[in-house]
Amino acid sequence: MFNWLQHFADWFIYSVLSIGAETHLGVALNFFVYDTLKILILLFVIVFIMGIVNAYFPIERLKDYLNKKKLYGLEYFFSSIFGAITPFCSCSSVPLFIGFVQGGIPLGVTFSFLITSPLVNEVAVAMFIGMFGVKATLIYVASGILLGTIGGWLLGKFNLEPLLSDWVKQILENKMQQAQFEEEHKTFYQRLPEITNGAWDIVKSVLLYVIIGIAIGAAMHGYVPENFFSAYLGGGEWWTVPIAVLVAVPMYANAAGIVPVIQVFVAKGVPLGTAIAFMMATVGLSIPEATLLKKVMSLKLIAIFFGVITLCIILSGYVFNILL
Template identity: 80%
Template sequence: MFEWTQAFADWLIYKVFNIAPDSSLGEALNFFVYDTIKILVLLFVIVFIMGVVNMYFPIERLKNYLNRKKLYGLEYLLGSTFGAITPFCSCSSVPLFIGFVQGGIPLGVTFSFLITSPLVNEVAIAMFLGLFGWKATLIYAGSGIILGTLGGWILGKFNLEPLLSDWVQKILNNSEADTEEYQDDSKQSLVQRLPDITKEAWDLVKGILIYVIIGIGIGAAMHGYVPENFFAEYLGSGAWWTVPLAVLLAVPMYANAAGIVPVIQVFVAKGVPLGTAIAFMMATVGLSIPEGTLLKKVMSWQLIAIFFGVVTLFIILSGFLFNILL
């Protein structure tokens, strides 16, 4: 889908600027150009689609359906499963998170999506199957979905909506205030509404642009300048503390699940236990500093700390479990 973006990044960095592809600077700049364009395009498209959805579909009915007690928590499983089948990294998932919140989806369900989406996707599953076999793949995919389901359910019980940022609160208030206006204009065609939808999408992109650039810049620097051997050296002993250490070391990193799987293969080949390596992978794709930087636009620091704390605890527990089962 984004092959053209990668081709452009390769052309710009390696041909126009004539930076060596195998250099740390070349890898970092290529990563920065590729992911910046990809995420900004995703952000605009997703927000634009959510604008159409908000105008044409009964969001209130969906909210009421998801809040019914008779679902017995299945709404969190649905959110987590949807996250597993969408091929987004942590930073790419943030635009969808914004769209879900703006559309009125319960925050806990939205968190289930946000947790699982970067952890599990079909490309990573295919690679995992080829590298580590079906047993490890099933444990990896199943644990990612369970992690998202339980994490969303727990976070949903905390009533965290007041901890969303003032910027999101303003969006939600404007959305509620505009509901009657949308109903009054229901006879307008999509073509007539396109200018307003497009403007709202572009305004949102401008509002989050600086956070996207800062977040991806941090990730690009880590991607280009942190050697794989640095981590393998400290995580190969198999001691109990290596799982928490793996998670802590992974947080400054930034990569999607498909991109980090080959790195995990290197870790395992150098003696790192598979469970510890998987915990590192999950923390890399689900707890990155760039993701936290992006989330600052939509969450307070307190909410980010709660979110990261719950997910960190679950990933550490999963790492211990993986080392026992694998």
């Protein structure tokens, strides 16, 4: 199918629009058409599959399970897994994080979810498979889940509950009774329209980000000189990974918008591990996320959270460059 898409892009740009294949514009537009079609197809398929998973794994069950079971540290891993299968960016995962805190789930476990949710989701996985192959995708997914597990465990050991906001403390002290979960007994075929519409809604919600991200990537692919990025981040020096992460922290974007840009980074000579670390910092740490977290955390707790995750992402970047 991807070969057919490439033939279509070649035919549309070079024959229908009569733009030369050797021109910067032709290269950029060909990249844009091919990647847009490929990513949107992959995106819908994987979001649809994950919609089936989410339909049979409701949040309330996870809350009850984590509260009632003694898991000997595995709760951090399970929370990271749940974060990986939920289609949220860093900002949209914050309300669910608040719900976890309100439900009495340990703070470190809620951090595992908050860390992994924006880093690993079906959007990023779909785009990674198409752009970097299965091996890189598996390493990316596994490392994102591991990052959430370790980061949540570390933060849980710091006893940070006193640094929660007064609003959260009041909720926890009042022990607000949670609404009892009522399971909907629906067959798969009864759920199918809802799952399909949900998948399409997610695709529509990120469509603009996908187009903008691919457009930026296409412009860079067609017009940026080959040695531009390699001159600054492509040398493989030890300091390129922390620089890439620190530069990315203030730059908020979701996975749909940043992955096409990362593809061009790699094509221009930036090591894949450094590029992935840049992406993780961009989607996992942001000023809008910090603003939302102010509702549930003190500034000191936000600083600790961002500091620990920044360090973990930098270490992950080094590991990526060794494995990939």
